[in-house]
Amino acid sequence: MRMKVISCRVMIDEMRSFLPADVETEVLEISRHIRPKQLKQELQSAIDRADGTCDVILLGYGLCSNAVVGLRARKSRMVVPKMHDCIGVFLGSHQAYVDEMNREPAFFLTQGYVRGYLSDHSGPADEFEKVAQRYGKEKAEKIVGEMMRPYKRLVYIKTVQATDLEADRQYAAAMASKFNMRYEEKLGTSELLRRMAEGKWDTDFVVVEPGREITLEDFLR
Amino acid sequence: MTKPEIEPGTAGCEVTFQPLGRRIVVTAGTTLLEAGRRAGLLLCGGCGGVGICGRCRVSVSSGNMFPPDEEERDFLAAGSYSPGTRLACEARVASSVTVEAPLSSFPSGQRLQVEGDVAVTAHDPIVKAYQLQLCPPSLDDSRSDYRRVADALDAVAGHTDWEMLPGAASCFSSLARKGRWDLNAYTRRQQVIGFANCGMNPVGVAVDVGCTKIAVYLVDLCTGAELAASGTPNPQIPYGEDLISRLVYAAASTEKAKSLAVMVRECILQVCAKLCDSSHIIKEQIADICVVGNTAMMHLLLNLPVAQLLSAPFVASIDRDVDIPASDLGWQFAPGAQVHVLPSIGGFVGADHVAMIMARNIDRCEKLTVGLDIGTNTEIVVRDPGTGSFLTTSVPSGPVFEGGHVSHGMRAASGAIEKVYSLNGNLRYTTIDGTKPIGICGSGTVDLLAELRRIRCVDERGHLSKTHALVESGRSGARFLVAPAADTGHGRDIVLTQQDITQVQLAKAAIFAGIETLLQLTGVSPDDVQQLVVAGAFGSYLDLRSAVSIGMLPRFQNAEYLQVGNAAGAGAKLALVSKSERERARKIAEKAKRIELKQYAIFDRSMARATRFPELRSLISHAASQLPVSVQDEARSGSD
């Protein structure tokens, strides 16, 4: 079964660790998630390029603010985790995500996030710098502070697949401190990505036959 | 790597050990140490064959050996040894040879336990069997079944006031009324828990629930002898390769948690059934079960809540030992069969670690001991008999040793390169099952790095030398060609990349730093360590010499390095047959102090240093201390 992968930067490292080295991957930046309509277009383009050149396209995404709704491949199958977003993937289940948010909503980080933020300077700390440069530090405190105000805790999700955690911890702890959040760690898993890579597509996945569009209902339980 | 000139696996070389005349046939390329082991000889007396002490010297009187490598050559040159002297841990046979081994290498007693099988010492089983000769009821002896049995037990057991479980009563009735009034009564303290025909001893089951493999042992509770043993893959693997993933799965819903519990319980039951069959035991003879495993495995088996193990501060549900009826786990054995789960020390340092400590006597021995169980998490224990300091910890070494994070890494399965060694200046490898290689497993990766260091293909910082013939520069950096596509089972090159080396550095550093930190917290120096015990499945296949040479294990000048196999299983067997061992386990869990390494800055510093590879050091520095002064000076000027 020939596979191709179109994935968000946040899960690509872990996905690659479960796939043979010769599987083609296309990676989009994390920051796309704030413009879901754009993301939808970019994903469709990527799907169109991969369509027909492989048996199945693995999408390293979730519902992602509805960005994946409406995506369609004509010839290849598509598989995407049945999760609202990457946090659900790394927490291992929808229920775990809901439970965690119901307990106390949190700002989540994973290794993929830290690496993504570091490489394309798109994290809240980077936003802060940008605003500070344009409008001054006080405004930056106000505006980005506003943005981060609702979050009282930062949760770093640690998976077995992650490497060199110390660097991540330093980044996460610094961010927590900057935005007045408590720093917490939670043990998570890349198991869903492993199962996706190994073709074990159970009820935690949306499997889309060629020609069908992904719908919102596919993700609701 | 070049193809071997002498194909390992084909030529048989007969090694004769004099003066006893012990012979063994091994394949070319085998070390004398290994040959000796197989012949029942212990040729190493010091470090355990790790390449540190230089005391495994033997004399080869005839036959061909592969020439010594740089380290051995340097060592031999420094001493005034007779010609033909070789170090057994390094010397490899090239043809049939005759070897003079010192008398001290011929063993006395039980030292050669390779399988983690420790002879059962304490034997005070909780379950006792009494042979009863009963008279069937009659008109003038209409005592109840219970009274009949109790009176008989009073006479033989020497104490009174027996209880009888209803299930045992049913058992009694159906056996006795088939005409057999001579029966074995199984008892636990004051309770009658089951019956069997005479001659059928109560049997116990010891279980080590590992993340990957479950080991089950059937033990006769009267004699303490092991009747049968078997291993089986843990059925939970599809629900999570690593234990955190399984906990996450279980935390998702009560149904999922229950399903994981049921599947592991059923798996154990099936293995028990097979072991019973092969030993001609019936399951009603199983009267006691003792289980060990890491914290996660025990929580999943007992269906304990696990969500709190996933979030800080990561607390266990129950860490004390647990006693429950076997029927609670769906196991129908003797009516009163009970399951005893050993206590855990804390956090993820679980019952299996306690069992390992017991089996290897780490809590009692007079030697300063470091104990390790290497896996995705490596548990480390350091006990100083002098001060009584007893520290344990768990370091996340990551999936490198299970094949993760390395481009061509794989689990130890058919086709995995498991051993890499030098012969005549060329690197060679062997694969599991001898088939064409399709990847490298943990032990192979460690060996490979040791060899690459030895031939200076990788520097101390871990950088691949771009000038080496077998190193190519690819798109994503330098790679070492381990096996070209033509030789592999899947038609692709098997390589070791620069990133792979980094991953190994991180994994090994965690273990090294964990050990170093515990030693510092114990207040002892590496030279004080007398024993390093490596337990566990991976530990059994790991070449400790390679592990020391790459800096995964510290170089302890005065320690003996031991590989002890499944010590957790051995510990489970000890606790199975002995009340006092269970009490001992409780004490270990209480006394051992779990260290949270994250809190110590020394761990971070140690980690940073430990990612580097140690200097290539020959054995001269140690041997030098045993040499007369003048030769020492010569040696020092000649050393690297």
Place this chain on the structure above:
Amino acid sequence: MPSLEEIKNALAELNEDLALQLVKDALAAKTPAFDVLKACQDGMTEVGRRFECQDYFVSDLMMSGEIFKQIGAILEPELKAGEAQTVGKVVFGTVKGDIHDIGKDIVVNMLKSANFEVIDLGVDVPPEKFVAALKESGATVLGLSGLLTLAFDSMKATVQALQTAGMREKVKVMIGGGPVDGNVCRVVGADDWGADAQHAVRLAKGWLTSAHA
């Protein structure tokens, strides 16, 4: 007298000082407060457009919200001055599991500016709290906000809670927030959805004035 176009552009350009000054000047020159409000709303729409095509970043969105909030504070007394009575009561909040309030605050402010009495329950609001607030206030319009798709389940649960409490018929429910659209509205069981703050205000007006009609 500043033109409405200038006000719109100042906001779209995120020129805080200029925008505030122009608004004050416009009011001083007797420009109707509602017209000024409309110009600001158009400015916000322009900001949104620029964000979509990647000219603006999230912090620019935040900045525009900041400016708009300040303008709103200036306009509020002017907007209220004309009306004697409130249009009606609206209960508003971000649903359970979601803590984003910026969008909600903008809508709440606009509703207040349009003379609605708004009971703002804040964020992470469980269904029971919405039900209780509706009962207590007698409000017949409920606004549910959420930025995460996780919020959909909470929105659905809230609508079901209304059903269970026997109040569904009496209350009009609107939902809004980043990922909300007609599809979501249908799945959640709401009556309608607001694509932006102005839309939300129009919906509320429509429901409450038709009720009085």
